[in-house]
Amino acid sequence: MLGALALLPVASRVRASVPPRVASLSWAGAQILASIGAPPMALTELDSYPKVGALPPMPSNVIELGSHSEPNLELLAQLAPDLIVIDQDQSNLEAQLQRIAPTFVIDIYDSRRGKPFARAVEETGRLAARLDRVAQARAYLDDVDRQLDARAATVATLDAPPVLVVDLYDDGRRFFVYGPNSMIHDVMTRLNIANAWRGDTDSGWVLLNVEDLASMGHAQMFYISHGARDRIALSNLSRSPLWRSLPFASQGRFHPLPGFFTYGAASCATQCADGLTQGLVAATRRGSRANG
Template identity: 25%
Template sequence: MFINPKTMLLGVFLFALPALGIAQTWTHEGGTLNLDEAPKRIVALNWAATETLLLLGITPVGVADMSGYNAWVKEPELPDDATNVGTRVAPNLEAIAELEPDLIVTSTEMAPATELLEQIAPTYVISVYKPDIRPFDKAREMLVTLGDMVDRKDQAEAVLTDIELTLKQQRDRLEHAELTDTPVALVSFQDHRHVRIYTESSLYQAALESLGLTNAWPNLGNYWGFSSIGLESVAQIPDSRLVVIEPLVPGLAGSLENSPFWTYLPPVRSQQIYQIPRAWPFGGVYPVKRLAVALTDALLEGGSNNVR
């Protein structure tokens, strides 16, 4: 059988393409990004990006504000072998350059520094928190895109499948107990008199909707997904369950027991106060899973008239 030499050469060339490394291009908030191969040394300049890389099984070589991540985000756990590269609002460009990264992940809050970052390494810009954006959708986009960049698409899909399954399981638990009817207000205490109340623009909203729950707070918040209000404003949502998210202000429980703003709130008088562990409200996809499990456990356990 005769084989055309040109056909043979074409086949050899096509077979060799993956080994040669074919550049791929991604469009992002800072323009376009071209990579010849999957990056291995990645610097993350916000905690949502750090969390996302860890979910993909990649430890960033550099992380902005490592101690803050370990204190506030906690999961996924950040190994000690990452290097701190300054703060999230003012990263140390020299420290980043010394790590010789082949990819930097940042957001538009760092727009003034993007050109400088691009002189160090290819830079991917994506903002989970911006006006008129649903944070969970954007966080999911970041996970999928980074999974594609680092050649771990299967891992990204596995993470999302696990989250979807967990959310469904928690919703089934609540529906079986007939606990989805009463709206839920999610708050974090700022001091003894003021709270952040999370709105429909928050990351937490994805957990509430997936659990079949209604957000009790009807007003709009900022693009980070919350409003700062006085305790007395909670009286605007009388038929609701009030869920307090840790950490608590020192001495809070004692102060609330003697506070007229607290003791006369409808959720307090009806013993519809719930307390749950922290789940970072400004992260990627993983806090939605953490919040859903903690919230479901708390609602099934039952409410009280105070925080603990």
């Protein structure tokens, strides 16, 4: 795939001899850019990017461009980038942006296509070809494959139960459960971890009530950590008699995963794989101690 993309006309690419001046209104796009050694000169919601645990880190000289939905177009015009990277859901801005610079649309999460990990790999190759950085993309994606293979090998040594990965809802009565069409589900598949949620999730997640989890009590549940925001949800959840009666709570099958950007590019896949693998290893050790 990357080889074919490398055949794009040279005129359609930013030449590698000149450092690319790329602004990104997309966090996934920024992750790709940084991963192939061409970090963006500017990014929307830059201050929030590290707070959710998104990686790779952005260099200190990256400029804040305002919100994802309402970027600072005046500042963007002053910066005069060679290329502007946007998400598919920002297509309403495209006509305005193209008056400033050519645009490149990142399209990873689409319920009709599914397979966001494969899409992230394809989009990494496509953006790399545009910037004449195909070799860097190959090296990066090869490293992603090595990391995922290593985590899969570790998981294979465990007697891992099915897993639920969730985001906590503030009211303590509901959970966002990740399933097909999410990067998390694709990572679980790659690591040979069974997803305890077997229903459809066109958008990659489904909102379930506590009582909906009763049939999945045999699973190990991980919640994606969001720092201080978790305290409200966990406090409310602890007041629920139904929750306390479920094996997740009563048998200690409920643990945090380090935060990461769940709708990102391939870097969020490696973060998710690391967190799940470490979590399952720790759960296995806890189980061994309890049984001993």
